Amino acid sequence: MTAINRRRFLSTALSAALSTGLLMAMPLARAAKVNESPANLLAAWKLPSGNYQAGVIRLQPGENDRLEVIMAVDLPTRPHGLMQLSGDDYLIVARRPGDWIMRLNILTGQTSRLWQEADRHLNGHSAVHGNLLYTTETDLLTGQGVLGVRDASTFELLEVWQTGGHDPHEMLVMPQGSLGLDHPFLLVANGGIRTHADMGRTPMPGKTMDSSLVALHPETGAMLKQWTLDDPQLSLRHLALHSSGVVGIALQAQHPTEAARNAAPVLAILSTEKGLNALPTSTELAGYAGDIVANRVGFVISCTKADSALHFDLQGNRIGLIKAQAACALAVQGEQVLLGQQSAEVANLLELDNHWLAVQG
Structure with a gap:
């Protein structure tokens, strides 16, 4: 090509x-x-x-x-x-x-x-650490979330690790000392949405969600720590690391009614001191955050279904909002935040x- x-x-x-x-x-x-x-x-x-x-x-x-x-x-x-x-x-x-x-x-x-092996499907995100490439995936037989571990140069599959949940999505490579852990690790967002190979992206009815963040050892896949939110219907999706070591997480609500989704927060923060907490200041945004980036002040999230993007400081205060049609893609270049809209x-x-x-x- x-x-x-x-x-x-x-x-x-x-x-x-x-x-x-x-x-x-x-x-x-x-x-x-x-x-x-x-x-x-x-x-x-x-x-x-x-x-x-x-x-x-x-x-x-x-x-x-x-x-x-x-x-x-x-x-x-x-x-x-x-x-x-x-x-x-x-x-x-x-x-x-x-x-x-x-x-x-x-x-x-x-x-x-590279075409994916037939027994697993890819979940859209990847990370690289040293000579290893990691991809978030789902085992088609069990429905469990896994990481494909590959050679970063050849893409050869080396191992498959469990993520301790369903629907793993984005992940970050975290440096030693982050979040109180004394070893570099992979921070993986298990979205928690259970699907079946015959149903594509459609959630399986009647199944309890198990969304979580997990810290996995980058060389063995051993789980080092796990964090969950109080509301099991909040799917942890996208991640951004602030220079302070605080992690911002973009959420997507899976509640059964539009009113409940709109009342749900779309941003959570993970820190060493306070653990994982959803921000009550991030509600009334249609329950959907599409992307997240960190800048000097805090986090910016795009709320695609609310046609807007919001800026939060590290204390969870809203400090800016802009209306943008189908806002989603975000990037940072120096002091600039770049927001894509349709x-x-x-x-x-x-x-x-x-x-x-x-x-x-």
């Missing part, structure tokens, strides 16, 4: 969509510097044909910040998580229940793809996916 160069990509009908500001980055709140200089981002999107691509886009600051496609590659199905492997090599992981991972060199456009006027032409990353350019 080869990259589509900028000239060829923009010569298609999509050039009209891009020129009208289809993909936009919106300023966020008073506590963060916003879009003060151009930024390159690795992102993914859905084409009008229904196919998917990923590539590098460039944010051009202005009155209506616009994104210009620099390079793009075709993807087999819808993607989800994006991660830097090393240097110019990045990893793209299929959306759950996924069956592929792809290495993309953003400088040359070269790709290599322009309502041209949403039928190109659809930005859930996550993006600031890259060097």
